[in-house]
Amino acid sequence: EIVMTQSPATLSVSPGERATLSCRASQSVSSNLGWYQQKPGQAPRLLIYDASTRATAIPARFSGSGSGTEFTLTISSLQSEDFAVYYCQQYNNWPRTFGQGTKVEIK
């Protein structure tokens, strides 16, 4: 199965600053990569699919890039509601696999 590795595990950022999260696949997943946000006690929320397409109603400050094995989620200017855990997920192969998550915390 494809192993997804996210870095860093924790990212400390001040409100208004830029956050850059990384996701690496153990083999190419083309552009079949999604990103989710999860807050404590809540289900995940889809942010990005096809590596760079924002899901419905997702603010423009969230952007995704990459293809193959290297991907990035960028939050251009962190708002208070953006402090959460972020997961990447590949859907190029079965089984679908997720990264272990990056926690974005307030600096």
Place this chain on the structure above:
Amino acid sequence: QVQLVQSGAEVKKPGASVKVSCKASEYTFTDYYMEWVRQAPGQGLEWMGRMNPKNGDTNYAQKFQDRVTMTRDTSFTTAYIELSRLRSDDTAVYYCARTLITSGGVIGVFDYWGQGTLVTVSS
């Protein structure tokens, strides 16, 4: 507004089975795959499998192949997951989630999620 509403928390003993339901509303149930994802306490997300509600076809993660069954009742627009021979490491929140469909077709990400069902396995 699309909704997926799951059944309540369960406590089971090791070796038992558990069945969780997921009631879908405000969309055509048979038009979208239903997926199941679980999350152990303080851990990440783990995909378990998916079902096509139109015909009942399933695709299970190999890890769960011999213990999981996904079914549906189209009359009640409800999907089910049953996990047998429970172990303590099956303690987790179990989510149902709908597969995204765009003009380009089925996309293997999940756009709507249930609220989650906590299954606790303890003797």
